[in-house]
Amino acid sequence: MCSPAKIQLTKYIVTTERCGDLHVHVQGDLNQQGKKAVFLTVHDLGCNHSSFHDFVNHPCMCEIKDRSIFIHIDAPGHEDNAPDLPDSFQFPILQTFGEDLGTVLDFLHVKYVIGLGEGAGANVLARFGIANPSRVLGLILINCTGSAASVIENFKNKFVNWKGSGSMSQSAEEYLIFHKFGHQIVNDANSDKDKVMVEFQERIRSTLNNKNLKLYVTAFLNRKDLPLKQCKTDILLITGVLSSYANVVEKLHRELEKTKATLLKIERAGDVLLQAPEKVAHSILLFCKGQGLLTSLTLPGVERQRTFSGSSGDGEGRPRRLSRGMSMEEYDKPNIRRLSITINSDNLPNKHN
Template identity: 95%
Template sequence: MSSPAKTQLTKYIVTTERCGDLHVHVQGDLNQQGKKAVFLTVHDLGCNHASFHDFVNHPCMCEIKERSLFIHIDVPGHEDNAPNLPDSFQFPTLQTLGEDLVTVLDFLHVKYVIGLGEGAGANVLARFGIANPSRVLGLILINCTGSAASVLENFKNKFVNWKGSGSVSQSAEEYLIFHKFGHQIVNDANSDKEKVMQEFQERIRSTINNKNLKLYVNAFLNRKDLPLKQCKTDILLITGVLSSYANVVEKLHRDLEKTKATLLKIERAGDVLLQAPEKVAHSILLFCKGQGLLTSLTLPGVERQRTFSSSSGDGDGRPRLSRGMSMEEYDKPNIRRLSITINSDHVPNKHN
């Protein structure tokens, strides 16, 4: 199946106090933000805004995309074919990146967002949510790490050396591939996996500036503990069972209040955005409904009978759902009480 054409992106360069110029890509119409859900995305290591742009353009995200606005962030020096960052530039910590993201919202005149981040980007958005609770309606964090880098990660870091500015060493590539795809690289012999990893390798060798990428990797490996207990908003943690960070995400969930945090584990997946986009889209919609957003959309895979009452319009001539027939009135999800494991062959099971 061929992928759908990408929607138009509007590019902005936003100057921040401590992170320098951030390249921001807006997917959707900013003038419609009052009528739509607004997502703020930050990417993982080895990629840039294109990873979330591609995900949003997947067919499973079509209806959510039509009713939402996405603000994609490139961390410093990660725009396509970016030049080397100046030697005088101090690459920001994950904490500084998170704190400075509010400048982007102010620049675009956006009041509230749902944070959507992956890996290192999830850590950044979590710090943004803690620092700016009045600007965040919820956090969707994929493979988010709550603790500082482990001894094992620091040991690996000793071998992550870029040789020159034009190539990535084999050890660095191996680290990034394991970070991205986790245990799937040894547990799964699927030929599609090989193709996906090859595409990832080609991207970090070409489009992404390797010198700048090393700075982001080092910022991630030198991260401090994430005080996510201080976050005042609802949180959805997503991981793949085959992810290298599955156990870390589970530990993070155990340390959080169950009234605020939900854990979603997707079976037979390491990179959930690429390998299980339908499951991720389903969980995003479920989470947003729990926040009172995207309530007009039906849940994928759930058949809902809709009848319209011609006698009760919205005042503009359009019929609306009869209250007696809207099942969303009866089963509106309370995502904060759910802990979910998704099997790729079944609809999610819900456990209290």
């Protein structure tokens, strides 16, 4: 049975070369990383680690959470109630932010991770994966943009002006809401949209430092093209049909090798973590199984016995089955030698050997 209790967050402050002090929140026991899947998360604009922390604590993630460790990264100056970043501090570009994440893993003594990012954070994690292929077992990217900011985005940026560090202009707030929720803001059929957006507004007005938030937005709008074709790991792209970046994600998927990249489009959703957490959790589990992780967990509607078939190897090429002599933790232990592509890819060569 899945434990309903929330796992306590352990907070670290990691000093990096170019990103300054990064606030890191670990959900789970790092001493168990040899037996569990380890996820590295980076949040989108207008939020911080709490967005992924809340998602992981959703009931649909319960079993995955119990068999995993989540390392949540706050962008510089994005921890709750953060002070203004010093005027002398140069906020990192997305490429630099991604590259410096290796320092966090070194500090925590973590070897391998599954990258899980949203929006600007997905772009950051993709850059980390490209720069550190030996440390990333796979990338799950929600609303990831592959190209530099479009003319329309830059035009919108002209109207995104913060009024000091303590308040935010209406146009800036509207930009963040559209970035986060996309076309659902004009969908009158969504009865929960007002409540969701009010909660989002309250968060960016209260716990987040608006001056620091503007710096992250600026870094995102000034991003360079993302050379995701160079990524050597498997990729799951997730977007909502109502997302403002749905077409961008589809375009990115078309440019990638179909043997490495999978696209999931979720109907009637703009913010998929809030509106369709069950579908996101299901896709995460399916993706991880393709990497030889979380193999003891069953997919909804699939017989447990089928999950324990010989689809997973023991590292020496022999089938691995769950027996009385193997615990759930042993079965879930990441099998680094078996990192196949995604679904139905047992006959593909093992690219990590």
